[in-house]
Amino acid sequence: MKRVATKKFLGHPRGLFTLFFTEFWERFSYYGMRAILLFYMYYEISDGGLGLDIATATSIMAIYGSLIYMSGILGGWIADRVLGPSRTVFYGGIFIMLGHTVLAIPVYGLATLLTALALIIIGTGLLKPTVSSVVGDLYTEEDYRRDSGFNIFYTGINLGALSAPLIVGTIGQQYDFHLGFSLAAVGMLVGLLTFVLTKRRFMGSVGDTAPNPLTPKEKKRSYTILGISITAILIIGGITITTGTLTIGGFTILVSTLAIVIPIIYFTVMYRSPKTTKKEQSNLIAYIPLFIAAVIFFGILEQGSIILAQFADQRTNLQFSIFNLQSSWFQSLGALFIVIFAPIFAWMWLKLRNNQPSTTRKFSIGLFLAGISFLVMMLPGLIFGTEVLASPLWLVFSFLLVSLGELFISPIGLSATTRLAPAAFASQTMSLWFLANAAGQGINAQIVRLFRPETEVVYFGTIGVISLIFGVIIFLIAPTIQRKMNDGKSEEA
DSSP states (O other), X not given: OOOOOSSEETTEETHHHHHHHHHHHHHHXXXXXXXXXXXXXXXXXXXXXXXXXXXXXXXXXXXXXXXXXXXXXXXXXXHHHTSOHHHHHHHHHHHHHHHHHHHHSOOOSHHHHHHHHHHHHHHHHHHHHHHHHHHHHTSOTTOTTHHHHHHHHHHHHHHHHHHHIIIIIHHHHHTOHHHHHHHHHHHHHHXXXXXXXXXXXXXXXXXXXXXXXXXXXXXXXXXXXXXXHHHHHHHHHHHHHHHTOSOHHHHHHHHHHHHHHHHHHHHHHHHHOTTSOHHHHHHHHHHHHHHHHHHHHHHHXXXXXXXXXXXXXXXXXXXXXXXXXXXXXXXXXHHHHHHHHHHHHHHHHHHHGGGSOOHHHXXXXXXXXXXXXXXXXXXXXXXXXXXXXXXXXXXXXXXHHHHHHHHHHHHHHHHHHHHHSOGGGHHHHHHHXXXXXXXXXXXXXXXXXXXXXXXXXXXXXXXXHHHHHHHHHHHHTHHHHHHHHTTTOOOOO
């Protein structure tokens, strides 16, 4: 039985403090590194970069992002069935810190980069879905504070994301990329210390045990399959890399395909499991359109660190009034707006209580805002042409819109996932939620290559319109989804 401290943190269970600051520092390390990663890849070697072509660099960024969230499958499974959430969070932080440490070492080359990214991917897969799942464990399903609590948690995420590009980005771009990466490693170390020193006092035994532990027979079978899989991957990877069969382009296609296929398999396995009840099956059916909406939304949101970062670096006038801007600083905009508006949204959901819009309607609003954020970005090229440097205010307005959309989808999606998850697949369902981001970035890996000055207007316009269309569809089917989510009970959608 869960044992939670009775003292409060901002009116919420005190364990939210531990998870808030653990995720703050994890996100500081993640967004700090990401703010300079694209530039590190395509800047010339003489400027401290790797000298990759832009198309390859943007594809690697998207695939890295996709694998980050795809790895949550393994992390959720380990948390649910082997280690329990708490230890999974801790070991994930260790891997992340090691990955940033490798990047901090001034050893140039694609092999070093890929090794570091692999460590960060593994670590984030262990930590990210698990820590969010534990936030849900602090509340009962009926607790009206859930959405508000996730908004506060989400504020912690974005405080880390806000400060990181300004600090790590400035150090990385003005002085040395590797020094910037070292700051990301230090950030993760602080996050680990926060978790270890406050977990027992503030959270009690929450997250200590695996909710669906492996039986001895399952353990033997799982470890055998895992060992064979790792061996096969290493052998096939070694052969294909050595012979030149596996190229960056081929690998991106493989990952993009997996990013779409794996969620389908995941839904099927959970739905057909004998451990999933009829009510939980109904919840999973309702979850599918929300998942698709999230794929589209995250596909747009995550282009902020790829296409909008490239736009900031190459198409934006960085001399604004008396300020000489760094292109990496724009990566703080989304987090800045989340920090400003998330407390307002948290207060609003508490104030409205049972009168707030349904989860489904919130998702549709988020898609509308995301679509408009890309339609805004087509205007500089449409009005002034792509040969003229654009005002940075276009990026500011675009980030504002998509950030507001994020508050209608990301924290609400986290809350809905913990509420709709089958009991036997709690952390794994949270992994499924993050697979929406993986799928969105997997799709991005194939389309970001299409972005060029001559395609800029069509690129932003097409994606923006697609988001608006799906927003309308989700809005229209909201009543049906809500009935499924409430197990047949009527609710105003």
